[in-house]
Amino acid sequence: MDYVTFIKEIKEKVEELVQENLEDCTVFVHDIIKNNNVRMRAISIERKNDMATPNIYLNDYYSQFKKGRNIDDISKEIFEVYLDSSKGLINEVNINDLRNFSKVKKRIFYKLVNYNMNREMLKTTPHVRVLDLAIVFYILVSYREGAQAVTMIRDSNIKEWGIDLSRLCVTAYENTWTKYHPVIRRMEDIISEMILDSIVGDERDEDNDDGDLIKEETCYGGYTYAQVEDMVKEEMEKVKLDRNMEMYVMTNEDKSNGAACILYPGVLKKFADKVGQDIYIIPSSIHEVILIPAMGWDTKEIDEMIREVNRTQLDPVEILSDHVYVYKRETEELGY
Known part of the structure; x- marks a missing residue:
């Protein structure tokens, strides 16, 4: 089965699940042009009056299908991903708000992208060039831990709002610096955490500060979490010293x-x-x-x-x- 046929069958199966379980929903497949001009095919389920809906990308699912996973199983997972993603994703901006700068100005932020890889997008997008990068701006439509829905700000938006790029920059800079605080951590601390997670998994009791023994089959046997943590940190310090x-x-x-x-x-x-x-x-x-x-x-x-x-x-x-x-x-x- 080729990719086009796969997408057609997935869409039909997801539509069946939606009709059985939800009301006033439309299933559609569309292309998403993401950062760096990467084009991806996605399926979405849109409820009436929704401002944002999750885009569920299909390329990886097609790879799974070619390795033997069946259409029904993939379709059920896509439907469950939609339900889980939309459960806590509250639309905090409605479509009419997007036309009013005063209603969205506290939700305007900026990010950095590569200038050359996004030249086509930047033709219609307000931006500030910095070295080989570009500052671009977006509206945070909705948010929950681990997921967010955003919409990029285009030239047409600032024209409708009656503001210039300078006003947009001031607004986005202040909001971004206030909401998204910077964090700087040592690389060895991050790697240590990754190693500890791979060793102890879920064995550590986060509510117990006494250092319960870790199960013998999980790590070295007979050591508390704190002792294992110290050993990992000691080894990481040796690596750092070796590399100076x-x-x-x-x-x-x-x-x-x-x-x-x-x-x-x-x-x-x-x-x-x-x-x-x-x-x-x-x-x-x-x-x-x-x-x-x-x-x-x-x-x-x-x-x-x-x-x-x-x-x-x-x-x-x-x-x-x-x-x-x-x-x-x-x-x-x-x-x-």
Whole structure:
């Protein structure tokens, strides 16, 4: 079965489930142009008067189908994903509000995208260019933990609102800096947490501070969570000393579009002053960046590493840039 036929059959099966369980709903398949001009086919279930509805992408499901998963099973999962995603996703902005700047101005935020990879989108989108990046703006339509619905702000929006780009920038900057606080953590702390999660799983009792013994088959046997945690941290410190390098990850508290934190006022300066050096900024994704105290490395080699990771390891939608940035502590400038 080819992709077109697969989509047709999935849509029919999902429509059957919707008709049996919901009222006033429409099922439709459409193309979504995402960040970096990535085009993806999605299925959506739209209820009457809904401002936002989850887009459920079909490419991965087609891969599962080709590996033997059946249509009925996939269709049921898509329907369940819709129910789960829409359960707590409350529409906080209705369609009429979008035409009134005063009603949406507190919900306007910004994020960073790659300029060249989004040239087509930027033709009709207000933006500010920064190096090889662009600041773009969006309205947070609805939100719940782990999920949010947004709509990009277009040239037609600010024209209808009667505002200019400068007013939009001031509004978005203030809202973003206030809501999405920056977070900087040591890389080894993040890796330690990942290792601990893989070792103990759900065995740790979050409400028990006494350090219950971890089940023997889960880790090393006979050790408390605190003891295992200390061992992992000790090993990570050895790795750091061997490499003689400090690495930090910067994102925001939501871990979404956190690369925008590099433009927060004073954030890079405060960090550079703390480590007493210029800073290399590796754009690991649109959601986070890696900060490394400058050590005189060849930035062209770092660029090659970034390009390799972007092309082989990262979802194309999440690529931010192929270049490392340098923050100069003395001049307080961000550049290549």
